[in-house]
Amino acid sequence: MNLSSELTALAQYLTGEFTNQEQAIAEPAWYVHLRLWHQPVSLFTEDSFTLFAEQANILKLDQPYRQRLIRIQQFPGKASLQVQYYMPKNPTALRGAGANPAILKSLTPDQFELLPGCLLDVTANQLERDCAFLSAEGDRYHFKATLPPDRRCCFSYAGNTVQVSIGFEATPEEFLSYDKGIDSTTGKATWGAILGPYRFRKVK
Known part of the structure; x- marks a missing residue:
């Protein structure tokens, strides 16, 4: 698998x-005090880097929740990255x-359900170099992953359809999560x- 420097850097920033x-x-x-884990998994390795x-x-801490897969992809002929979410069936x-x-x-792919609307577009801006936070290729980035207005991120939970607004920013120093639940009736x-x-x- 030949991953771009941007994809490699984003995977590095998110892992941990x-x-x-x-x-x-x-x-x-x-703001609730949270602990968040992003663990690499060996799924979709032919063209992606995937995290649990x-x-x-x-x-x-003994009652973790919101299990999901985050698949970072870069398609042939496209410069930008995309992040696809999956939900475990169990x-x-x-x-x-x-x-x-x-x-x-x-883990196997059939343990997860693809969430087609939960697909983020990623923009990457290169930052000034700092030897303390270099990726494998020596570049530093600020990534911003957003959900386009024409996509609705939804999944089924306890027999109900849940809508969420998702997105994040990532740098070597920080991970910002914009995830929030949405009332499908009011949009709030x-x-x-x-x-x-x-x-x-x-x-x-």
Whole structure:
């Protein structure tokens, strides 16, 4: 697999364990203190880099939730990256895999459901070089992944259709999550990054 320097850098920035501790302490009324995991998995390796994502309230680390796959792709003839999301068909079977990646060693694609509308377009801006945060090719980037207005990111949960607005920014130092739940009737956000992004820094 021959991945571009941009795709490699984005994969590097996203991989790891993250916390928004500083934000949660500064604004506890609006931001829950979360632990977020992005673990690499050996799926779709022919043209992509894929991560298993999971998060947990810091007070309930033994009850992680929101398991999903994040597949970073760059299609032939296209300069920009795209990020496709997948949902596990049996999230309970993968619970805790963020902190215990051994659970992920035997994953297969048929364990996940493609979410066609949950496809982000990624823009990349090259930053000034800083030897402390170089990618394998020596470049630094600011990535912004957004959901175009003509796409609706939805999935089924407990017999209901759930709509979410997703997006993120990533640099070597920080991961910003704009994910929030949407009331399909009113179009208003009901949970998540309502007042602005969750700001995570990498701890592992």
